[in-house]
Amino acid sequence: MKQEIIKESLPKLLRPKEYYLNAIESKSIYSNATHIIGFGFDGTACFRKGTKEGPDALRVISDGIEDYSPYLKQGTDEINQFYDLGNLNVGSTEDADTNWKMATDEYFEIFSDIDLKKNKVKTLTLGGEHSISFAPLKTYLDQYEDLVVIHLDAHADLRDGYLGHHYSHASIIRRALDHFKEGHELIQYGIRSGTKEEFEWMHENKTIKLSRNEFLEAVKNINKDRPVYLTFDLDYFDPSFFPGTGTPEPGGEDFHSFISFVKILMEKNFVGCDVVELSPVIDPTGNSDVFAAKIVRELLIALN
Numbered sequence: 001m002k003q004e005i006i007k008e009s010l011p012k013l014l015r016p017k018e019y020y021l022n023a024i025e026s027k028s029i030y031s032n033a034t035h036i037i038g039f040g041f042d043g044t045a046c047f048r049k050g051t052k053e054g055p056d057a058l059r060v061i062s063d064g065i066e067d068y069s070p071y072l073k074q075g076t077d078e079i080n081q082f083y084d085l086g087n088l089n090v091g092s093t094e095d096a097d098t099n100w101k102m103a104t105d106e107y108f109e110i111f112s113d114i115d116l117k118k119n120k121v122k123t124l125t126l127g128g129e130h131s132i133s134f135a136p137l138k139t140y141l142d143q144y145e146d147l148v149v150i151h152l153d154a155h156a157d158l159r160d161g162y163l164g165h166h167y168s169h170a171s172i173i174r175r176a177l178d179h180f181k182e183g184h185e186l187i188q189y190g191i192r193s194g195t196k197e198e199f200e201w202m203h204e205n206k207t208i209k210l211s212r213n214e215f216l217e218a219v220k221n222i223n224k225d226r227p228v229y230l231t232f233d234l235d236y237f238d239p240s241f242f243p244g245t246g247t248p249e250p251g252g253e254d255f256h257s258f259i260s261f262v263k264i265l266m267e268k269n270f271v272g273c274d275v276v277e278l279s280p281v282i283d284p285t286g287n288s289d290v291f292a293a294k295i296v297r298e299l300l301i302a303l304n
């Protein structure tokens with residue numbers, strides 16, 4: 001599909017160490033295209049930090065993986081051109097909330113005045129801790145009145161703020177719910193850690209899917225025209241497969257559960273996603289970086 005520049009005067013973002021696979025460095029937004037953007041923030045992380053290095057680690061390691069997906073039977077060189085805008089400017093003040101807000105506002109400045117739906121503009125945001133997903137989630141919820149948000153995570157992230165941060169990684173889904181309207185829907189899967197109240201809420205509101213089959217069925221049943229946004233916390237995976245994350249939880253999913261999901265997602269109206277919580281420093285083998293880069297490759301192809 002023809003791609004045209006629809007916005008040029010973007011704020012000046014930071015140049016990453018490398019660009020993701022076949023992404024073209026861009027200072028503009030194109031129609032009919034996916035835009036990668038890094039949001040390397042880990043200011044509210046409570047346990048083990050390091051996710052601020054996530055976006056660049058993912059891009060650097062992507063050079064070492066095949067661009068062909070044998071699962072989706074396509075390569076990133078066969079899909080529409082996609083772009084890498086670089087990294088948002090996370091503030092460097094003493095106050096984590098201020099630093100987060102700087103980059104969040106920058107994201108809004110870039111995307112909130114673009115008609116994502118009409119221009120078929122898609123975003124793939126690389127974290128960073130999960131609090132960074134507020135920027136894309138709010139943008140998509142404001143623009144798509146019938147959005148389905150799929151939340152993959154070990155944690156419910158439904159706390160109303162955590163350790164003094166209103167926009168904490170542990171409250172991101174609660175903060176997204178602040179912007180949910182009548183037509184929006186939430187599907188959660190992989191969740192195996194949270195408070196009693198969080199689990200009660202998920203059961204009452206039927207957002208949580210309790211088995212792989214139940215989850216995949218729920219995704220299959222999404223109407224083909226309905227826009228789907230994915231917020232993907234990588235601690236969804238079992239720490240034996242994916243140790244490079246700050247708050248690992250045993251009993252998690254494997255790569256094949258993700259592949260079963262992404263094959264279905266590919267047939268849906270998949271409009272955007274974020275991939276968060278890779279902390280390269282926590283897994284010095286670098287295996288988690290490779291794992292995450294493959295996840296991003298599959299999602300890029302599915303977004304096409």
Ligand code: MN
Nearest residue numbers: 154155233235
């Ligand atoms: Mn999590």
Ligand code: MN
Nearest residue numbers: 130153157233
């Ligand atoms: Mn999370």
